Amino acid sequence: MGARALRAALALGLLAAVQPGPAGRQRREAELFLQKYGYFGQPAPGERSPADFGAALRDFQWVAHLPLSGVLDAPTVHQMGLPRCGTADAESRRAARRRRKRYSQHGGKWYKRHLTYRVVNWPSYLPQHEVRLAVKAAFELWSNVSSLVFWEARDGPADIRLTFFHGDHNDGLNNAFDGPGGALAHAFFPRRGEAHFDNDERWSLHSGKGRNLFVVVAHEVGHTLGLEHSPVKSALMSPYYKKLSKDFVLSWDDILAVQNLYDVDHNLYIFKGNHYWLVSVSGNASEPQPLHTRWPGLPPGIDAAAWSELSGKFYFFKGGRCWCYKGSTLEQGFPQKCSAGGLPRHPDTALYFQQLRHLVLFKGPKYFVVSEETLHVEPYYPRSLRDWDGLPPGTTGALRHRDGFIYFFRDDQYWQFDQAKLQVVATGKWAAELPWMGCWDANGGQVLF
Template identity: 30%
Template sequence: MECAIAVIIVVIVAQCGAVPLASPSQEELSKAQAYLSRFFSDVGVSAPNTVWRSSLDSFDETLRKMQKYFGLEETGQLDSNTIEVMARPRCGFTDVPRYGHFEGRPKWHKRLITYRITEYSPDLSQSDVDTTIAKAFKVYSDVIPLDFKKIDSGTADIMIKFKARDHGDFAPFDGQGGVLAHAFSPGEGNGGDAHFDEDETWTLTSSGANLFLVAAHEFGHAMGLAHSQDQTALMFPTYQYVNTDNYRLPDDDRLGVQATYAIPDPNPQPTKKPVPKPVPEPEPEPDPEPTSEPPPDRCNRYLIFDAATTIDGNLHFFKDGHFWSRGSNWDGITLKKIDSVWPGIKRVDAAYEYKPDNTVIFFEGDHYWGIRGNTVLPGYPKPISDFGFPRYITKVDAAVYVPFISKTLLFVRGKYWSYNERRGRMDGGYPKRINKEFRGIGLSVDAAFANKGYLYFSSGFRQTEYHYNRRRVIRTLLNSGWMDCK
């Protein structure tokens, strides 16, 4: 998913009249911190005079970024204008300058894109919703060589629904106001899907949330557009009503989407006269084949971990036969090949640290290894059936030892088991469904680890910080947020 994306539109920000706040209240600081963490930082922002373990920028620095983005005075301090902008309904996706594209520039690789509306809003008639959604898609088909077709059954490229709060994806809605809707960038599965918060009042006028404007913005994300810093752009992150009669895509958005879906020249003309082909030179010897795959890019926004765990106080993140190690003092990232440290182990699918006996378990396919420091313990590998898995389980997706309960959670596809470390056997009553027992973390888990009192669950390139005792998601992160990337 390319973010919990919400609504947008053109907004003009006041440039003067800001009233400084001599001493912002704790509630104002908390709201500002949450806003900056969600929209202007990949991993979180610390408030003044507090320590936030995942902060890569200070509160003041990040606040200046936000103020610059919206054309406010860059004071790094909360004032009335800054708080007013933070309070506006907006899109849940992070902000970038001018028109932007998602990392890797995802796009649709076919001309006909289907869409289906599975759940409607009671605020409008079904025919009004159908007409408005079609009109929002037409904004794009007017300027790029894509066609959009509504279907009434089966799975479409873009699935659309109106739902409130937790609605089965990685980003529950927050009630009326705030995030109005969100969408996914182009791709398989959820790619392109758009969800609208049913707690909003959907209208076709200037009152409530205008469905056409919100949908047109979200479909921009579904086409591969990120946010724009141009305040006249449809893809500007905050919502404000504009006249929708004869609406045309603003220039900034048009240039952005046309840069992705180039319009071919129907009558191309040669720019040079043809010249005779030269006599071919002897072909050079081909370069030797590379001896190994290039290391993974830790700063790829769409980074997906194979596994993650702590080892002797340091965080370790595994990917494609390599691992990154991050020190407890956030003193930089090191990259190494797994088998250069632990000979015989080529890949790690899941991992966890059992601190009582200072042992780390690496899962690789249908077997597992015991590790202590940089040493592979004798007697390994062993079959994962030793844990008590049924024979049809041939791979573990993720694992994490939960010190509060002295048990290890083992994730396989959409289910998980609980392993009692003290008794050396699985608990009864398992497996259980992930989405029922850990609401909000996703349908599956690719990697999991415990850090400073929280559990972290990665699903795709996104991650949730989870409070186990409260059984609630604290916030949503990106995997790459741990990688010290600018």
Template identity: 30%
Template structure:
């Protein structure tokens, strides 16, 4: 067998894969290709290949590929021969969800032994979960869609203490129909009719998106059944990964509409391992074919109290906002008062921003990540943003930023920080002020290298965050305040972490 990257010519079209997306084969072009190595990498059976410079570097050995094929066959319920036979190719062509079947060893301790049900460790903190179809499709009536979604949720609420409530406000699970690139990144873009059908995110995001170019139907097989796809994706939104049980709803392959469908016992064990039975008891199984992932579900409070601050800024509403991954935490003087998706507060905001600042004289918020900048007026993204900075003096890795104002002054200056240096950024020209960078140690005495977030707060002092500690800096005297560093969580996140004065 040729040991180069392997492609198999098929008749029914190229297999498209996307994050947590249910997939169908394309049929428009009768002569297209499946990238077998790419498929095995995408779904966790082989390690992803790094960028290559020579042909030698792109070779995957026959033995390595055979092991990966054997793993896939085992997961798909086929004879685990390691031989790429017709049955294996047919299994790879099946409509399916694009989330990994096997996590890497760093993600799951038992990566080389696919589980039946798999719960990665994400769950909702409340047993009442709100939902809303904020952007429905026009291919079915809104009443039909609501009925389909209610039915899809009911599969899960029938076997757990979970309650799903429709809301006209900000939902936990936001359902949207969209096309092509819809703001989830280019690798998660929909690809038109016959490709990725839908995708969903784990808690506590939960957003579920459907490709609006599909032929959506309700309880039919002459198209794509919205209830069946929604029930699978809601499983992900509740915290379930894929199952190696082929009859399970959470198996990776789309199974079409079945009028007699019921949750498989494997689906039930999986969801009850997260939320308990209808009576609220958490269940486990001792069946030899089902094992836990080894990842304990972390309670919400410790997760918040131990989190890294990606960025921190005051907001135009007077609250303080802390960014972490896709989430933003709204803080007042006593601690956290709300937790939201950052893109629901700052539309289009990037995941894990490097820094953020608010300019109270212009009412602009700037979010920095790499060479890109997002600018908001109030909470609305300004036209033509985000922009990419081409100034060669601009730092490519920004860890923190402050909008600095001297006592008695109305002017503000934006300072950007990385490990050991800082720069002044001119927001009018989107460029670095001449004379920078300067060293942090030379100007901000007592502040360590590698700070992770910073803010000039409402009391006029500047606060620098690193790890689980923070330091208070007297802006006028340019000195570190005595008694610091202190633990950041009690002082900033409030009673959930044990309140303490700043």
């Protein structure tokens, strides 16, 4: 029996039950592997029926993108031996069929958007400043696609702690590191906030020999934010760490998973008069709701509205005044006049533009970039709407959809804006072409708005 299997057997109290012979030993090691990575519940591995073992193997083969044979064949044994993350694969094939959201049900999430992290120690052969830069870049991957903000704490307490350990490190023998190969690292869901790395691995900060620290840290940070493993092979959160390449490190599966946890749940708000409609991700629209029930003190007939991915706040504009709400609570000092900050009266459209990390207001042929902290227009603005190639003046609403595009609206038209190309890439009739707008009743085919 190998060292990893021996340690796992001791951890589970199963050493006496190990079957003799190569075939029995291989099955026992496979059972221990499936137990460790969450493919079995109770009872103990020694009591597994052939049907249970085959079902667990098929779940693992699905996650590993192998043929679903349910047989412990050579490719399956080989895959089990590859270096990987030590956190369990809670998202099995059956679980994936039951639910769409891929985040930890038992680990929850952080209930704040500003988090600190601390690099407790690092391998002695790696330069300290380069390790810190790699860790910072790993955290920035997630902050760039969510409303989370991270900063490093050099000492003292921190929300998330990154530590390198040898062997058993008081996480239980099942989590003990096993030297080069095997489990390279593991992490805990919120709000324990810890990621542990095997100090006996050969870590690298570049694309040469050794395990790339940046990729592994970025993966484990995903767990500390509440994300489970992804069944998507190209995802950073795949249990078998992706290789660093020229491709973007985060896949859309990673991005949507973290945004489901920390953005505004992808609901769409439509405003008209003194009512609003809420449209869910599925495209189902609510009945019209009075504005004052959700945002007390907000007047009817607002000009523009935006939700900030940076602060999680709602901003409403009407005439020369602005209202700011955190949830349903009006922030202190609001409503306030916006003219002193150079904001336009009666803006056409408002949105939070992630590339700039600022609010943007549109008025006629110009746009204004606005600081959330001061509600003042930033220097060198307003600028011409020509910067937004193909966007016409006078749009009356905008949103960033989960597909990555920004959609602008006016009357029955929409314009699809590519944030990377900074240009409109499609236009059409939103009621007919955008089913997620919720404009058709599923039963009667009647326009809701």
